[in-house]
Amino acid sequence: MRSKKILVVCVLSTLLASSVINTLAEDEKISPDQVSENIYMIAGKGGNVGIFIGDDGTFLVDDNFAPMTEKIVDAIKSVGGDFPKFLINTHYHGDHTGGNENFGRGGTLIFSHDTVRERLKLGSFVGAFNMKAASVAPEGLPVVTFAEGISFHLNNDSIRAIHVAEAHTDGDSFIHFENANVIHSGDIFFNGFYPFIDVNHGGSLKGTIKAVDKILAMADDNTKIIAGHGPLGDKAQLMEYRQMLGIAYERLSKLKADGKTAQEAVAARPLADLEETWGDGIFTGDRWIELIYTGV
Numbered sequence: 253m254r255s256k257k258i259l260v261v262c263v264l265s266t267l268l269a270s271s272v273i274n275t276l277a278e279d280e281k282i283s284p285d286q287v288s289e290n291i292y293m294i295a296g297k298g299g300n301v302g303i304f305i306g307d308d309g310t311f312l313v314d315d316n317f318a319p320m321t322e323k324i325v326d327a328i329k330s331v332g333g334d335f336p337k338f339l340i341n342t343h344y345h346g347d348h349t350g351g352n353e354n355f356g357r358g359g360t361l362i363f364s365h366d367t368v369r370e371r372l373k374l375g376s377f378v379g380a381f382n383m384k385a386a387s388v389a390p391e392g393l394p395v396v397t398f399a400e401g402i403s404f405h406l407n408n409d410s411i412r413a414i415h416v417a418e419a420h421t422d423g424d425s426f427i428h429f430e431n432a433n434v435i436h437s438g439d440i441f442f443n444g445f446y447p448f449i450d451v452n453h454g455g456s457l458k459g460t461i462k463a464v465d466k467i468l469a470m471a472d473d474n475t476k477i478i479a480g481h482g483p484l485g486d487k488a489q490l491m492e493y494r495q496m497l498g499i500a501y502e503r504l505s506k507l508k509a510d511g512k513t514a515q516e517a518v519a520a521r522p523l524a525d526l527e528e529t530w531g532d533g534i535f536t537g538d539r540w541i542e543l544i545y546t547g548v
């Protein structure tokens with residue numbers, strides 16, 4: 253699938269944020285995809301960005317890599333929005349927070365879960381991608397942080413940011429636009445392929461499943477779901493993903509209970525029947541097991 257190939261390139265470019273900008277011609281514009289009347293998404297280069305425009309100001313969910321800021325702002329303006337008044341980070345990873353310093357310096361008020369601010373402040377290292385992030389300058393740090401959740405009331409909608417523990421990381425939130433019936437899942441949901449789970453920073457497969465269940469409980473058949481990576485999704489796609497995660501958890505936790513090491517678990521090929529559908533995105537099943545096994 254073409255979208256998956258593009259995603260692989262994008263996620264791998266997390267290794268070298270500058271290569272993202274190299275994949276875009278100087279004058280190449282980003283066209284946001286419309287999700288609902290006033291919500292748009294920017295997909296395909298790093299983490300998916302959500303844009304909510306309206307009279308009270310533009311509200312942004314995640315901000316991709318730093319070199320993308322100008323293009324994101326142009327994209328927002330192309331659909332009638334302004335430089336963002338508010339920005340919320342779904343988690344700390346650099347492909348979702350790379351623009352923070354640029355937006356903070358421009359006057360955007362940044363929100364996140366408590367641990368996101370801490371991780372951005374201290375800098376981080378994600379071994380799976382050999383991705384090292386320097387500490388973020390004060391202007392790029394979230395100004396308002398929360399432990400469980402926070403609500404915004406603007407542009408004739410109520411927006412709830414809801415924290416879920418130990419999912420993709422230890423500081424994930426998903427964002428629910430209640431009236432618009434849109435959810436930005438952050439990286440709790442990779443639409444169509446095995447997800448990265450940052451087990452070295454508090455993520456786990458079990459927690460990811462719980463978080464997905466929480467999102468599913470709030471969604472109906474008309475809900476549009478902006479995944480952290482991959483194309484715009486819906487409840488049916490999130491349910492398929494949930495089912496895959498559940499099967500993987502069941503099989504891997506059994507191997508673990510039997511005392512198998514990660515290497516032995518990979519050798520047992522427990523996800524062979526899932527490979528064709530889920531293994532052609534970022535990770536093969538083998539690689540995915542290696543990465544998440546300690547967090548099962």
Ligand SMILES: [Zn+2]
Nearest residue numbers: 343345420439
């Ligand atoms: Zn992430």
